Amino acid sequence: EIVLTQSPGTLSLSSGERATLSCRASQRVSSDYLAWIQQKPGHPPRLLIHGASNRARGVPDRFSGSGSGTDFALTISRLEPEDFAVYYCQQYGSSPYSFGQGTKLEI
Amino acid sequence: QLLLQESGPGLVKPSETLSLTCSISRGAMTSYHWNWIRQAPGKGLEWIGHIYYSGSTDYNPSLKSRVTMSIDISGNKFFLNLTSVTSADTAMYYCAREDGWYGADYWGQGAQVIVSS
Numbered sequence: 001e002i003v004l005t006q007s008p009g010t011l012s013l014s015s016g017e018r019a020t021l022s023c024r025a026s027q028r029v030s031s032d033y034l035a036w037i038q039q040k041p042g043h044p045p046r047l048l049i050h051g052a053s054n055r056a057r058g059v060p061d062r063f064s065g066s067g068s069g070t071d072f073a074l075t076i077s078r079l080e081p082e083d084f085a086v087y088y089c090q091q092y093g094s095s096p097y098s099f100g101q102g103t104k105l106e107i
Numbered sequence: 108q109l110l111l112q113e114s115g116p117g118l119v120k121p122s123e124t125l126s127l128t129c130s131i132s133r134g135a136m137t138s139y140h141w142n143w144i145r146q147a148p149g150k151g152l153e154w155i156g157h158i159y160y161s162g163s164t165d166y167n168p169s170l171k172s173r174v175t176m177s178i179d180i181s182g183n184k185f186f187l188n189l190t191s192v193t194s195a196d197t198a199m200y201y202c203a204r205e206d207g208w209y210g211a212d213y214w215g216q217g218a219q220v221i222v223s224s
Contacts, residue, residue: 001168035210037152044201044217045144045152050210057212088152092210096167097142097154 002027002091006100014107019076021103023089028069030093036065036074037099040085048087049074079105109134111202113218119196120224125189127218129202132183136160140205141178141185145198146217153198157205158185192222 003026013019023034029052036049047056049065052072062077076083084107089100115127129141143155156166158176166174170189178185189196200218203211 031208033208033210037211039152044214045203045211046214047210047212050212051208056210090152090154090211092205095165096156096169099152099154102151 001096002029002094002098004089004091004098004100006087006089006103008103009101010104010106012106013079015079015081017079019074019079019083019105021074021087021105023067023072023074023100025070025072025091027094029072029091032068033091033093034065034067034072035090035092036063037088037090038085039088039102045088076105081107109204109213111204111213111215113200113202113215115200115218115220117219117221119192119220119222121193121222122191125187125192125196125220125222127187127200127202127220128184129186129215130184131204134204136178136180136183136185140207141176142203142205142211143176143187144201144203144211146201147195147198150198155187155189155200194222196220197222 007022032052034052037045039045053065086102110132137160140157142157158164173190175188202215204213
């Protein structure tokens with residue numbers, strides 16, 4: 001099983017700042033099948049990035065994903081108030097699929 | 108826009124079976140994997156498993172002995188059964204469509220399940 005470790009656990013920033021979230025895998029993620037998922041309190045998860053660096057439909061271009069192999073990152077170029085949420089990485093290239101423990105992005 | 112909706116009992120007694128349905132509307136089920144994912148209170152996301160439209164399944168080894176998924180293509184639904192539940196199975200249960208490389212692109216709103224006598 002691939003274990004995903006996200007850092008930091010909590011990231012405290014202000015609107016307008018740049019956020020960089022990290023996800024490290026215990027083994028190479030097959031074909032870069034790595035997703036980033038956003039979850040706001042009381043809401044279901046929402047896919048932001050698939051294939052490590054591809055924005056899902058309707059996702060603003062301030063969100064970008066990068067990385068390959070075992071090291072991945074999600075960057076939010078300029079934080080908007082609605083971006084404060086919990087972010088998970090997920091690998092879906094090898095069974096069992098797995099999620100990171102999440103990074104809470106707070107004001 | 109594809110819609111997914113989970114349904115099922117919100118309260119299940121310990122040792123009994125948790126059964127949930129995910130109903131799909133405004134889209135077809137063919138050519139996709141259909142996932143169940145859960146989230147215990149205050150915790151992260153856990154992949155339970157998925158079922159392909161053909162009926163083939165893949166489960167998380169941590170739950171494999173207790174999980175069964177099935178699918179009804181003509182009825183646009185798929186199902187989760189989890190046997191011998193304990194309080195550790197108390198969670199929000201989400202269904203989600205997985206479109207290969209495009210990932211889990213559509214999610215339901217979730218069904219809260221509490222395991223308690």
